[in-house]
Amino acid sequence: MRDRTVLLAAPAALLVAALFIYPFAYGLLLSFEPAKGDRLANYVQFFSSDRLWPTIGITLKLALPATLINVGLALPIAYRMRVPSRGQKWLTTVLVVPITLGTVLIAEGMLTYFGPRGWLAQFLQLLHLYDGPIRLTHNYWGVLISLVISGFPFAFLLILSYVTGIDPVLARAAATLGAGAWAQFRHIYFPLLLPGLAMCFCLAFVQAFSVFPSAVLVGSPAGPTRVISIAAYEAAFELYDYSLASAVAMVMGFVQLAIVAFVLGARRLAYRGPVTGGKG
Amino acid sequence: MVFQNYALFPHMSVRANVGFGLRMRGVSGTQIDNRVARALELVQLSGHEEKLPGQLSGGQQQRVAIARAIVVEPPLVLMDEPLSNLDARLRLEMRAEIRRIHRSLGRATIYVTHDQEEALSMADRIVVMKDGRARQVGAPAEIYAEPADLDVARFMGYRNELAATVEHVQGSEVLLSGGLRGRAMASLSAGERVHAAIRPEDLSLADGPLQGRVDNIEYGGRDSLVDVVLADRTRVHVRTHMQTRLGDEVRIALAPHRLLVYRDG
Numbered sequence: 008m009r010d011r012t013v014l015l016a017a018p019a020a021l022l023v024a025a026l027f028i029y030p031f032a033y034g035l036l037l038s039f040e041p042a043k044g045d046r047l048a049n050y051v052q053f054f055s056s057d058r059l060w061p062t063i064g065i066t067l068k069l070a071l072p073a074t075l076i077n078v079g080l081a082l083p084i085a086y087r088m089r090v091p092s093r094g095q096k097w098l099t100t101v102l103v104v105p106i107t108l109g110t111v112l113i114a115e116g117m118l119t120y121f122g123p124r125g126w127l128a129q130f131l132q133l134l135h136l137y138d139g140p141i142r143l144t145h146n147y148w149g150v151l152i153s154l155v156i157s158g159f160p161f162a163f164l165l166i167l168s169y170v171t172g173i174d175p176v177l178a179r180a181a182a183t184l185g186a187g188a189w190a191q192f193r194h195i196y197f198p199l200l201l202p203g204l205a206m207c208f209c210l211a212f213v214q215a216f217s218v219f220p221s222a223v224l225v226g227s228p229a230g231p232t233r234v235i236s237i238a239a240y241e242a243a244f245e246l247y248d249y250s251l252a253s254a255v256a257m258v259m260g261f262v263q264l265a266i267v268a269f270v271l272g273a274r275r276l277a278y279r280g281p282v283t284g285g286k287g
Numbered sequence: 288m289v290f291q292n293y294a295l296f297p298h299m300s301v302r303a304n305v306g307f308g309l310r311m312r313g314v315s316g317t318q319i320d321n322r323v324a325r326a327l328e329l330v331q332l333s334g335h336e337e338k339l340p341g342q343l344s345g346g347q348q349q350r351v352a353i354a355r356a357i358v359v360e361p362p363l364v365l366m367d368e369p370l371s372n373l374d375a376r377l378r379l380e381m382r383a384e385i386r387r388i389h390r391s392l393g394r395a396t397i398y399v400t401h402d403q404e405e406a407l408s409m410a411d412r413i414v415v416m417k418d419g420r421a422r423q424v425g426a427p428a429e430i431y432a433e434p435a436d437l438d439v440a441r442f443m444g445y446r447n448e449l450a451a452t453v454e455h456v457q458g459s460e461v462l463l464s465g466g467l468r469g470r471a472m473a474s475l476s477a478g479e480r481v482h483a484a485i486r487p488e489d490l491s492l493a494d495g496p497l498q499g500r501v502d503n504i505e506y507g508g509r510d511s512l513v514d515v516v517l518a519d520r521t522r523v524h525v526r527t528h529m530q531t532r533l534g535d536e537v538r539i540a541l542a543p544h545r546l547l548v549y550r551d552g
Contacts, residue, residue, distance in 0.1 A: 180294035184308035184359060194307070198298045278298035280341050 038254035049254035059255065062235040063262055069147070069222075069234065070215035073154035077211050078204060080155075081163040086196065089170045099167075106160035113156050114224035118144055121152065149225035150232045154215050162211050169203030170196070174283040199282045205274035209267045216263050235259045289366040293352040295340035301327070301351050302336040308359035326358040329388060346377045353385070357392060364389075364396040370405065382409060403443055407431060415439045433472070437482055437549045445484035445547065446524050453479045453548075461548045466496040469546035480551045485541060487512060487526040495540025499523065501531050515539060 041048040053059045084102070088095055105113065120126050121143040131137040143149055177199075178191045186194065219236040226232030235255065243252035295304050305326055309319045327333050330350035340348055349369055356364055369385070370378045386409055389396050400406050406413050407427045415423045415430065415438075423435040434440035437448070451463040453475050461471045461481075469483050492513070502522070503514035513525045515537060525539060 174292075174294070176290060176292065176294045177296060180288070180290055181296070181307065181311075183288040184355070185311035186307075190311060195296060278339075280297055280339065282297060283292070 034253040034256055037250050038257050041250050041254075042248055049251050050258075052251065053254055053258060059238055062233055062238045062255075063258070065232065066216055066218070066234040066236075066259075067262070069150055069154065069218060069232065070212055073151055073158060073215045074208055074212040076151075076155050077158045077162040077215075078166070078208050081159060081166045081207075082200075082204065085163055085167040085170045086192065088167060089173075090175070102163055103160045105156050106164075108157070110153065110157055110220040111224065113153055114221050117149065117153060117156075117225050121149065144225050145227050147226070147231045150218065150222050150234075153221035153225050154218060157221070158211050158215055161214065162207055165207045165210065166200070166203065169200055169207070172282055173199050177283075198278060201277040202274050202279045205270050205277070209270050212266055212270075213263050216266075217259070235262075289349075289352050289356045289364070289369045291368045291371055293340070293348045293372075295348055295351055295355070297340055300337050300339060301332065301343070304340065304351055305355045305358050308355065312359065322358055323354075326354040329357070329391065330354045330384075345373050346381055349373065349381060350384070353388060357388070357394070360394075362394070364392075364394055366396060366398045368399055368401065371401075378405075385409065407443075415442055417442075434484075434547065435472075437484060440484040440547060440549070445486050447485045447487065447490065449483045449485075449521060449523075449546075451481055451483055451548075453477050453481055463548065467541065467546060468543065469548040470544050472547050473550045475548065475550065481548050482551055483546050483548045485546045487524040489542040489545035490523065490525040490527075491540050491542075492525060492527050492529050492531065492537050493540040494538050497523065497539035497541070499537065499539070501533055501535045501537055504531060504533065513537075 038049055039046045041052075044051075088098065108116075118125070121141070122128070123141060123144075125141070125144075127143075128141040131141070143152065173196060177195050178186075181191045181195050217236055218234055219240070222228055222232045222234045222237060226234075228237055236259065239252050239255040239259065242248050242255055296307065299307065302323055306319045306323045309322060314322070323336075324333070327336065330353055332347060332350055332354065335343065335347065340351065343351065349372075352369070353366075356366075366385070370381050373381060382405060385398075398406075398409060400409075407430075410427055413423075413425060413427055413430050414421050415434075417438045423430055423439045430439065431443055434443050434445065441448075449465075449467065451465060451467060453461055454464055455462040455477060456471065456475050459471050461469050461475055463469060463481065463483060467483060475481060497515075497517060499515040499517040501513055502516045505512040505514075507526075510526050510528050511531075513527055513531055515523045515525060517523060523539065531537060
């Protein structure tokens with residue numbers, strides 16, 4: 008007899024279908040029903056329009072560096088904080104606070120701080136460190152900084168949980184065998200962290216790739232930071248072409264999927280077993 | 288150093304685990320291979336080189352840990368309760384195995400354990416520690432027969448303790464209140480409060496100075512461990528072949544000269 012306990016998963020599966028698969032399928036079908044032209048017209052338009060297809064590159068140029076910075080910055084800090092120390096709670100709090108701030112709030116703060124007459128500029132001028140103009144808002148750098156501020160806490164928390172999950176006795180064992188601090192990280196922690204880092208990269212990347220508010224507020228949405236979500240927004244709410252907007256969203260999803268699939272594929276090459284050294 | 292939970296690197300093969308210390312010391316590749324092969328031969332794990340630790344049994348993992356510790360030829364090997372995670376049968380096997388490895392290496396090994404049987408069977412010299420201080424240093428037979436103080440005696444399996452007062456001292460022989468006869472482990476004088484310790488094996492259910500009621504019986508195959516509660520509520524453990532039942536009133540005899548008498552405190 009077949010195992011009928013599988014049916015117990017049905018309610019959850021239905022919920023997923025209703026909340027995720029249905030809207031996705033709806034959008035997918037909608038993208039193949041353009042206002043005019045044949046079924047693929049939206050996609051043809053996307054890849055032939057100078058206003059649309061470069062948004063992929065623009066978004067990647069923001070999302071990839073932002074993700075690399077976030078993961079690359081979070082890793083050493085989380086690694087340093089793997090052993091409990093004094094003041095650690097405060098440092099964690101300070102590092103994580105930005106996760107509670109909305110992107111809009113961060114953008115406003117950035118305009119005050121990084122703007123041409125912002126605190127940073129005034130401070131540097133006061134100390135005669137730099138007198139030239141400071142252009143860190145309303146351009147590429149503004150959006151990148153905003154993505155780092157909002158994305159870092161997330162990457163940090165995730166990596167911290169991976170790091171603290173690794174049995175510290177492994178590093179001690181390595182130390183008794185003559186491994187210095189760097190060798191312990193390189194040969195023990197890093198290989199064991201790789202799968203987690205890949206996961207963190209994927210999540211942080213997906214988050215950064217769908218950047219929207221900060222690209223408008225602290226970027227220059229008409230040109231250098233006209234990211235793909237802006238293109239989708241314009242299609243939907245300025246041109247009222249939902250079909251085209253769906254096509255843009257599908258392309259966006261596909262690019263994210265491709266990067267994630269690539270990283271997770273590479274993750275398979277790393278060791279992914281338990282991260283303890285024997286019976287506990 | 289051999290750790291209690293092995294601390295093998297889970298992402299490295301057995302070969303890489305054992306060779307790790309040599310790699311850290313900058314030993315050349317071919318030399319590493321040779322020395323790793325020899326170490327694995329010594330712990331009888333040749334043929335498992337490419338496996339990950341997770342694919343090995345507990346005993347095999349512990350042998351990898353030993354190979355990893357000795358391959359760098361340390362002047363001193365430290366083993367921190369290496370057998371405490373293994374089941375009873377494997378523990379016995381590994382005990383003999385570690386003795387064998389130790390002999391063929393000819394290197395000093397410090398072996399930490401809480402198991403008196405393990406300590407007695409494996410050591411050439413035992414240091415009994417309590418509260419961070421060495422209480423007694425000596426050969427196993429010495430410590431087994433003549434524990435220096437009550438704590439050492441407890442660790443060496445003197446599970447029974449009787450409080451008494453000294454009535455008469457004659458050389459090393461002491462006569463205690465309640466008709467007990469013991470061996471003085473310190474210089475004692477009449478009237479002193481003392482504690483006397485004796486092993487369950489050195490007691491028997493026969494006509495003797497102690498009397499009590501059977502409170503618990505642990506069946507152990509060849510013999511049983513019988514708990515007897517005395518009139519003053521002291522609990523005494525007796526190892527015996529005799530059949531008893533819960534609630535039986537029994538008398539207990541003590542093997543002569545096996546009752547060790549220590550000063551209180």
